[in-house]
Amino acid sequence: MNEQDKKPYEVSFLVRNEDGVASIIKHLTLSGAEILNEGELKEIELAYPIEKDKIAYFGFLHCNIPQESMDGIHNGLKLDSNVIRMLIISAPTNKEKQDKFMRAKNVARTSRITGDREFTQRPKKDTVISNDLLEEKLEEILK
Numbered sequence: 056m057n058e059q060d061k062k063p064y065e066v067s068f069l070v071r072n073e074d075g076v077a078s079i080i081k082h083l084t085l086s087g088a089e090i091l092n093e094g095e096l097k098e099i100e101l102a103y104p105i106e107k108d109k110i111a112y113f114g115f116l117h118c119n120i121p122q123e124s125m126d127g128i129h130n131g132l133k134l135d136s137n138v139i140r141m142l143i144i145s146a147p148t149n150k151e152k153q154d155k156f157m158r159a160k161n162v163a164r165t166s167r168i169t170g171d172r173e174f175t176q177r178p179k180k181d182t183v184i185s186n187d188l189l190e191e192k193l194e195e196i197l198k
Contacts, residue, residue, distance in 0.1 A: 061089065061119035063146035068138055069099075069111040075137035076114055082131045083116070086124040092117040105139050117146060 068079055076096060083090065094115040101109055120128065125143070132141050 060121050060123075061087075062122060063091075063117065064120050064143055065115055065117055065146050066141065066143050067113075067115045068132075068141040069101075069105075069113055070137050071108060071111065071139060072137065073112055075112065075135075078135055078137045079116070079132060079141075082128055082135065083118060083120070086120070086128045086131070088118045088120040088124065088128070090116055090118045108139060111139050 066079065066083070068075075070076060070079070073096060076093075080090060080093075094117075096112050096114040099111055099113050101111055105111070120143075129143060132138050
């Protein structure tokens with residue numbers, strides 16, 4: 056199997072006990088996945104009981120998974136008794152991360168008349184503006 060056939064994914068999960076992570080890693084590696092990063096496992100109190108469990112362990116893994124193994128991994132984890140919930144999503148590429156950053160940095164304003172969207176920079180919160188600059192800005196607006 057080529058490394059080029061594998062795509063980056065993030066596997067997030069809730070497991071009953073700390074040994075559940077080993078079970079998930081076993082399913083992934085048997086299916087040809089390459090584990091890149093393992094997030095810290097955290098014990099959490101569930102908002103509501105899931106299958107009579109009130110406490111679970113939340114964790115995530117970043118890995119490269121072959122496309123053809125996705126159904127097998129999903130079904131195997133679904134049938135595993137240690138896994139309460141799981142979610143597999145494709146990891147964002149660098150371009151997607153950059154686009155998300157740019158959207159967060161800019162504020163969209165929609166004109167009520169034309170419906171056109173105009174992006175403006177958000178003012179920086181830590182910036183201190185002098186009275187002179189404020190007066191200049193007011194004069195510019197009033198012209």
